[in-house]
Amino acid sequence: MNEQTPAARSGTFRIAGELEVFRLGYGAMQITGPGIWGAPRDHEESLRVLRRCPELGINLIDTADSYGPHISEELIAEALYPYADGLVIATKAGLTRTGPNQWPVNGDPAYLRQCLDGSLKRLKRDAIDLYQLHRIDDKFPLEDQVGVFAEAQKAGKIRFIGLSEVTTDQLAAAQKVAPISTVQNRYNVADREWESVVEACEAQNIGFLPWFPLATGNLAKPGGPLDMMAKKRDVTPSQVALAWLLHRSPVMLPIPGTSSVQHLEENMRGASLRLSDSEMAELNNAKGE
Numbered sequence: 001m002n003e004q005t006p007a008a009r010s011g012t013f014r015i016a017g018e019l020e021v022f023r024l025g026y027g028a029m030q031i032t033g034p035g036i037w038g039a040p041r042d043h044e045e046s047l048r049v050l051r052r053c054p055e056l057g058i059n060l061i062d063t064a065d066s067y068g069p070h071i072s073e074e075l076i077a078e079a080l081y082p083y084a085d086g087l088v089i090a091t092k093a094g095l096t097r098t099g100p101n102q103w104p105v106n107g108d109p110a111y112l113r114q115c116l117d118g119s120l121k122r123l124k125r126d127a128i129d130l131y132q133l134h135r136i137d138d139k140f141p142l143e144d145q146v147g148v149f150a151e152a153q154k155a156g157k158i159r160f161i162g163l164s165e166v167t168t169d170q171l172a173a174a175q176k177v178a179p180i181s182t183v184q185n186r187y188n189v190a191d192r193e194w195e196s197v198v199e200a201c202e203a204q205n206i207g208f209l210p211w212f213p214l215a216t217g218n219l220a221k222p223g224g225p226l227d228m229m230a231k232k233r234d235v236t237p238s239q240v241a242l243a244w245l246l247h248r249s250p251v252m253l254p255i256p257g258t259s260s261v262q263h264l265e266e267n268m269r270g271a272s273l274r275l276s277d278s279e280m281a282e283l284n285n286a287k288g289e
Contacts, residue, residue: 036066094145
């Protein structure tokens, strides 16, 4: 791994104690069309964004078969295959798409097996580095859904297993079926509903991928704590929000997404920002404003 890149300044984490990545990655949801549906408005810019990722040192790219659907995975392969050594591509299964911004859950084990085979083909991989269950479907036993992932891991189709949008109880239940290496829940400086899950992951050295990491709510409004802090530092509120996440826990792996090279580069500069203890305390206390 190149320790001189912007992403390297975020530090490193070893997924499952084995798969080393820089902690600030990239989420590939927004490179699809409006409503995360269909092809992107600017195909070439989407490719430029993806190709800029390894140049910036980003070696963790997160996607899902439902983004597009299928479009995000296809773009990743188009832009980056053959993949550089050390590039970790994480994808997800367990949602279907019926239209823009529509995300029905489908945890049917047969469907999950179908999803995995499709992702392997689209990404041109023999094995998925990190395969995540996008949602636990209450219409099927949790054990059966995670069991599909455990079977695939034993078959060599995936290396490590992750979960998304789970409670601590669901995490514990899944761990009885298979080793869980990461959790991906919504979490940011303005929304800390899943604080208990972050704490559980930290206690067990499980990687935590906060989705929607740049949401700032009222905190970034004029005169708000993020706005004031960003102006004092001559940075953006989003960069402060990313710095807060990186400081929050050593298992935190933010994956901000964008369809713009300029915005991607701007996000990466957040890896260099170091917040003081007093700044962290101010943001911690600003929770919910």
